[in-house]
Structure formats: structure tokens, C-alpha cells
Amino acid sequence: MELKLNISNTIVNTLETIVFFLFVLHTFQIAEAKIHHHTFTIKSKAYTRLCDTKNILTVNGEYPGPALKAYRGDKLVVNVVNNANYNITLHWHGARQIMNPWSDGPEYVTQCPIRPGESYVYRIDLTVEEGTIWWHAHSQWARATIHGAFIVYPKRGSPYPFPKPHHEIPLILGEWWNKKNIMDIPGNASKSGSEPAISDAYTINGQPGYLYPCSKPDTFTITVVPGRRYLLRIISAVMDEELFFAIANHTLTVVGKDGLYLKHFKSNYLMITPGQSIDVLLHANQRSSNYFVAARAYSSPFGAGFDKTTTTAILQYNGVSLNRRNQLVLPYLPPYNRTEASTRFTNQFRSLGSSNHPVKVPVKIDTRLLYAISVNLMNCSDDKPCNGPFGKRFSSSVNNISFVNPSIDILRAYYRRTRGVFQEDFPRNPPKEFNYTGENLPFPTRFGTKVVVLDYNSSVELVLQGTNVLASDNHPIHLHGYSFYVVGSGFGNFDRRKDPLKYNLVDPPEETTVGVPPNGWTAVRFVANNPGVWLLHCHIERHATWGMNAVFIVKDGPTKSSRMVKPPRDLPSC
Numbered sequence: 207m208e209l210k211l212n213i214s215n216t217i218v219n220t221l222e223t224i225v226f227f228l229f230v231l232h233t234f235q236i237a238e239a240k241i242h243h244h245t246f247t248i249k250s251k252a253y254t255r256l257c258d259t260k261n262i263l264t265v266n267g268e269y270p271g272p273a274l275k276a277y278r279g280d281k282l283v284v285n286v287v288n289n290a291n292y293n294i295t296l297h298w299h300g301a302r303q304i305m306n307p308w309s310d311g312p313e314y315v316t317q318c319p320i321r322p323g324e325s326y327v328y329r330i331d332l333t334v335e336e337g338t339i340w341w342h343a344h345s346q347w348a349r350a351t352i353h354g355a356f357i358v359y360p361k362r363g364s365p366y367p368f369p370k371p372h373h374e375i376p377l378i379l380g381e382w383w384n385k386k387n388i389m390d391i392p393g394n395a396s397k398s399g400s401e402p403a404i405s406d407a408y409t410i411n412g413q414p415g416y417l418y419p420c421s422k423p424d425t426f427t428i429t430v431v432p433g434r435r436y437l438l439r440i441i442s443a444v445m446d447e448e449l450f451f452a453i454a455n456h457t458l459t460v461v462g463k464d465g466l467y468l469k470h471f472k473s474n475y476l477m478i479t480p481g482q483s484i485d486v487l488l489h490a491n492q493r494s495s496n497y498f499v500a501a502r503a504y505s506s507p508f509g510a511g512f513d514k515t516t517t518t519a520i521l522q523y524n525g526v527s528l529n530r531r532n533q534l535v536l537p538y539l540p541p542y543n544r545t546e547a548s549t550r551f552t553n554q555f556r557s558l559g560s561s562n563h564p565v566k567v568p569v570k571i572d573t574r575l576l577y578a579i580s581v582n583l584m585n586c587s588d589d590k591p592c593n594g595p596f597g598k599r600f601s602s603s604v605n606n607i608s609f610v611n612p613s614i615d616i617l618r619a620y621y622r623r624t625r626g627v628f629q630e631d632f633p634r635n636p637p638k639e640f641n642y643t644g645e646n647l648p649f650p651t652r653f654g655t656k657v658v659v660l661d662y663n664s665s666v667e668l669v670l671q672g673t674n675v676l677a678s679d680n681h682p683i684h685l686h687g688y689s690f691y692v693v694g695s696g697f698g699n700f701d702r703r704k705d706p707l708k709y710n711l712v713d714p715p716e717e718t719t720v721g722v723p724p725n726g727w728t729a730v731r732f733v734a735n736n737p738g739v740w741l742l743h744c745h746i747e748r749h750a751t752w753g754m755n756a757v758f759i760v761k762d763g764p765t766k767s768s769r770m771v772k773p774p775r776d777l778p779s780c
């Protein structure tokens with residue numbers, strides 16, 4: 207914010223005026239939202255991890271990328287300049303982009319990619335978001351290294367709904383592939399039909415950590431003063447796995463998720479899916495020492511390969527040197543496949559429901575959707591070999607449709623009424639009812655670019671039904687343009703008669719990325735009051751790459767303030 211106060215030079219010297227000036231400055235800061243301008247330059251830069259030096263895509267040469275910080279009510283203008291050799295788009299994960307899908311980012315859904323040498327200006331208006339969200343690339347697998355924290359403080363002058371922390375520390379969880387160009391991974395996998403390369407390490411703020419000789423000296427360290435409370439803003443930018451996360455000897459107090467507050471609860475560990483952010487308070491109330499912060503996979507599908515490594519950071523009490531190495535002990539983390547531990551953790555989420563953060567769960571539903579989500583296998587063709595299980599190729603689907611990117615973005619085609627880019631007949635229920643969690647289910651799926659069109663203000667209940675096609679898995683489903691209330695969740699097939707009786711309509715958590723339990727279901731509700739084209743997808747990158755995506759078109763409302771804004775002039779073309 208630029209302060210344009212016309213105070214003449216002649217009076218500045220008196221104390222009174224200075225006091226007056228400070229007063230004005232102070233009230234201005236409370237009253238006025240700020241517009242933040244940033245330039246993000248995408249470029250390739252050499253980084254060394256696990257003793258391997260290679261070029262990765264970065265924003266402004268940083269990995270993880272720069273943190274954005276703003277207050278609720280502020281606006282951001284981010285000029286993204288693509289100086290890399292790949293098509294890129296950016297997504298502001300958890301930002302609602304009210305009436306402005308043009309800045310949302312998923313390639314071929316809301317925009318054509320920013321090509322090498324070109325640029326595009328994203329505009330983000332923070333109206334309801336508050337807490338930790340993040341930003342990341344939404345094109346190919348560029349998200350692996352192009353990502354960063356996006357911190358939204360309460361409105362200027364408003365407090366947190368918890369004791370003010372002494373300090374805040376973003377912890378970005380990531381994934382690292384040694385000796386591989388990450389951007390080649392999906393293409394190689396598609397060529398063979400097999401699963402994408404498994405990573406070599408997970409990372410905390412870019413470092414695999416203390417258990418790796420080549421990362422050890424650079425292990426991320428959180429330094430704390432005994433007795434103080436710290437706000438850890440934990441973001442999972444991981445590509446392909448849910449993680450369990452814990453800090454040795456410390457109990458964590460969970461206070462928020464996905465940029466929305468939760469009723470506080472204590473836990474010794476977290477389960478965080480790709481796409482989620484979880485805010486926790488850490489009380490430095492243990493013996494002055496060094497403690498491991500650690501994370502490793504929660505992988506539920508039977509027989510699937512995954513990265514079994516552990517990433518670490520160090521929690522260091524002020525002044526305690528690290529050479530007393532024998533004191534470093536790993537925290538307890540549940541076994542890799544312990545779904546029970548995941549469920550026990552996530553079942554504790556509840557909306558805060560304070561006057562500043564009211565619960566507004568839709569109770570009268572007029573649009574009911576049931577989406578079955580599956581990992582499938584396909585037959586091969588001459589140009590598409592089959593090196594997947596049973597001599598087939600991997601694919602994945604929502605209601606038996608494996609999403610195919612169109613050649614121009616759906617938003618532009620919708621706005622300009624261009625025909626032939628997408629069809630409006632995406633099935634609102636699985637085309638065939640079957641025992642979704644049964645054994646020996648058929649694998650095939652079909653391809654398409656289909657959408658569900660929702661009337662403005664529809665009151666939607668969407669049930670996400672996990673299936674046991676090929677293998678069940680926890681699928682973190684993310685909806686763009688909205689947050690939703692998670693009103694229910696369970697194992698087995700969703701029962702339309704019995705399960706709604708057990709819904710939480712009082713204080714269900716509001717989220718933007720929800721983990722649908724393996725062989726289970728999750729019911730979410732939202733009011734379709736944000737017109738535009740919005741992607742719904744699994745945040746496990748390989749599943750999205752295989753087609754686990756769906757799209758909503760939400761029609762404009764009747765008034766000027768309920769209509770999508772016009773496309774910006776610099777919108778990239780295909």
C-alpha cells in the first residue's frame with residue numbers, strides 16, 4: 207500500500223504531528239487492504255541433493271519457491287515470466303478465485319499454458335481465505351519443484367483464534383528424484399504403460415535430511431526458545447504419497463487445515479495428503495535438547511511400490527549443540543499401511559464455528575452426485591505398449607471416464623461458446639452400479655472430456671466413492687474454486703439410506719482437499735455460488751496424470767456481482 211498523505215514539510219518537526227502521523231498510519235493499516243505485486247520468473251537452476259547435481263525448474267531460482275505473505279482482504283498481482291523450456295501454469299491452491307477462474311491455473315481447464323518466453327499475470331483476491339494455503343505449478347509434473355507457501359494472516363488488527371505464537375515456521379514437504387529429469391517422468395511412464403518412477407527421498411523445506419550423508423549438513427533446523435509456542439505451517443507438496451509426520455517427544459496441537467481453522471485438538475502424529483496444508487502449534491515444553499522431526503509414507507494400496515524412505519528436520523532448543531548426537535531419536539510413526547492411524551487422525555477434524563468463522567453447511571440439497579474413483583488398467587495399442595500389471599497399461603477414472611485434456615482450455619471454450627471442445631454429459635452417478643469395494647472388479651474405462659454443469663446457487667452433495675478396481679487407495683480429492691464441508695465418511699459402499707443419518711451437520715470441517723479412505727467414501731457439501739470452470743482431481747500426481755479428474759461448470763448468477771469477470775487481455779492462447 208502506498209500512503210499518499212499530503213503533509214507539508216513545515217510541520218513535520220513537532221512531536222504532535224509525528225504522533226498524529228503515526229495515528230493516521232495506524233488507522234490506515236487497519237482499514238486498508240493492500241495490493242501486493244510480485245514477479246515470479248520460472249527458470250532452470252542446478253541443485254544438489256543426495257550427492258546428485260541436476261537442473262530443476264524453480265521460481266526466482268529458489269527451491270522451494272518464495273513464500274507469499276498477505277492479510278485477509280488483500281489482493282495479489284503475480285506476473286509469471288516463463289524463462290524455462292517447458293509450458294507452465296501456476297495454481298493458487300486454496301484461494302477461491304471468486305468470479306475469476308481466469309487466474310486459477312490448471313492447464314487446458316482454465317487457461318492455455320504460458321509458453322517458454324511468454325508471461326501471464328495472475329490476480330488473487332483474498333476474501334475468505336485465512337491460514338496456510340500454497341501455490342504450485344499445474345502443468346505436467348512441474349509441481350514437483352515449482353511450489354511455495356502462501357500465508358494469509360487474519361485481517362489487519364484481528365487476532366488468531368489461538369494464543370499468538372512466538373514465531374511461525376513453514377514446513378514444506380516435498381519429493382525428490384535422483385539423477386532424473388522430473389519433467390520426463392510422466393512421458394516415460396506413458397510410453398511404457400507402467401507406473402511412473404518412484405522417488406528417492408521425501409524432503410522438508412527442500413532437504414532429505416539428517417539420515418542422508420549428502421543432506422545432513424543442510425538439514426532444516428527449527429530453533430526454539432524453551433517455553434514458547436510456534437506455529438508450524440505444514441504443506442504437502444509431495445507428488446505421490448500421503449505421509450505420516452511427527453516430532454519426537456512433542457505433542458502437536460492442530461488448529462487449521464487448507465487455510466481454514468479447526469477446533470483445536472492434540473495429536474502425536476499427523477497424516478497429511480498431497481495438496482493439504484495443516485497448521486499446528488508446537489509448544490517447546492520438553493527438556494532442552496535436539497529432537498527429530500520426521501515424515502514417511504502412508505501407503506494403503508496392496509502390492510503398490512512406493513518410496514519407503516524417511517525425511518527429517520531437527521528441532522533444536524536454543525543453545526543445545528548437535529554433537530550430542532546420541533540424543534537424536536526418531537519419533538514414532540505408524541506403519542506404512544496403517545489406515546486405522548490415518549482415520550483416527552482425520553476423524554478429529556471439526557469446524558471452529560466461531561462468530562468470525564461461522565459454519566454454513568447446506569442443509570437443503572438439490573443436486574446429488576456420486577463419483578466413483580478408480581485406478582484402472584487398459585489394453586494396449588500399437589503405439590502404446592503395455593508394461594503395467596497383467597500386461598496392461600495404467601489409467602484412472604471418475605465414474606468410468608478417464609479425463610483427456612482438450613486442445614484449448616474448457617473455460618475459454620465455454621466463455622466463447624466454442625463447440626466440440628467438451629461434452630456436458632459427465633455421468634452424475636456411476637454408469638453401472640456394482641460392489642465398488644468388492645473383489646476382482648473389471649478394469650477397463652473410457653476416455654473423454656466431459657463436464658457437469660451446475661446452476662448458480664445449486665446446493666450440492668458430492669459423495670466420493672473409493673473403489674477396489676485394481677487396488678484401493680486413499681485418494682486426496684481437491685476441488686478448485688471452492689471449499690466444502692466434509693459431512694461424512696466411512697468404509698465400504700456408501701449407503702444412501704443409512705449413511706446420511708450419521709452426518710455431522712453441526713460442525714463438519716471445511717476443507718479444500720479431502721482424503722477419501724481406501725475402500726471407503728466421503729460426502730462433501732457446497733453451494734455452487736462461484737461461477738466458472740473448476741477442476742476436481744486427485745492430488746496424487748500419477749492418478750491425475752492417468753485421468754482421475756472431473757470438471758464442474760458453474761453458471762453465472764442473475765446479477766452483475768454474480769457473474770464471471772471478463773478474460774484478461776494477456777490470457778495465453780494455445
Ligand SMILES: *[C@@H]1O[C@H](CO)[C@@H](O)[C@H](O)[C@H]1NC(C)=O
Nearest residue numbers: 386387388389390391394403
Ligand atoms: C526416460 O527414458 C529415457 C530413455 O529410456 C531414459 O534415458 C531416462 O532416464 C528416463 N527418464 C526418467 C525420468 O525416467
Ligand SMILES: *[C@@H]1O[C@H](CO)[C@@H](O)[C@H](O)[C@H]1NC(C)=O
Nearest residue numbers: 454455492493494495496533
Ligand atoms: C523422549 O521420550 C523418550 C521416551 O519416552 C525418553 O526416553 C527420552 O528421554 C525423551 N527425550 C528427552 C530428550 O527428553
Ligand SMILES: *[C@@H]1O[C@H](CO)[C@@H](O)[C@H](O)[C@H]1NC(C)=O
Nearest residue numbers: 506507508541542543544545
Ligand atoms: C500391512 O503390512 C503388514 C506387513 O507387511 C502386513 O502383515 C499387513 O497385513 C498389512 N496390513 C494391511 C491392512 O494391508
Ligand SMILES: *[C@@H]1O[C@H](CO)[C@@H](O)[C@H](O)[C@H]1NC(C)=O
Nearest residue numbers: 583584585586597598650651
Ligand atoms: C482387452 O484385452 C482382452 C484380452 O486380450 C480382451 O478379452 C478384451 O476384449 C480387450 N478389451 C478391449 C476393450 O479391447
Ligand SMILES: *[C@@H]1O[C@H](CO)[C@@H](O)[C@H](O)[C@H]1NC(C)=O
Nearest residue numbers: 640641642643644645698699
Ligand atoms: C462387496 O464386496 C466385499 C468384499 O468382497 C464384501 O465384503 C461385501 O459384502 C460386498 N458388498 C455387497 C453389498 O455385496
Ligand SMILES: *[C@@H]1O[C@H](CO)[C@@H](O)[C@H](O)[C@H]1NC(C)=O
Nearest residue numbers: 606637638640648650651652
Ligand atoms: C467402463 O467403460 C468400459 C468401456 O466402455 C466398459 O467396458 C466397462 O464395463 C465400464 N465399467 C463400468 C464399471 O462402468
Ligand SMILES: *[C@@H]1O[C@H](CO)[C@@H](O)[C@H](O)[C@H]1NC(C)=O
Nearest residue numbers: 662663733735763764765768
Ligand atoms: C443464492 O443463495 C443465497 C443464500 O441462500 C441467497 O442470498 C441469494 O439470493 C441466492 N441468489 C440467487 C440468484 O438465487
Ligand SMILES: *[C@@H]1O[C@H](CO)[C@@H](O)[C@H](O)[C@H]1NC(C)=O
Nearest residue numbers: 292293318319321613779780
Ligand atoms: C505448449 O503449449 C502449446 C499451446 O497449447 C502447445 O501447442 C504445445 O504443444 C505445448 N508444448 C508442449 C511441449 O507440451
Ligand SMILES: [Cu+2]
Nearest residue numbers: 681744746749
Ligand atoms: Cu488418487
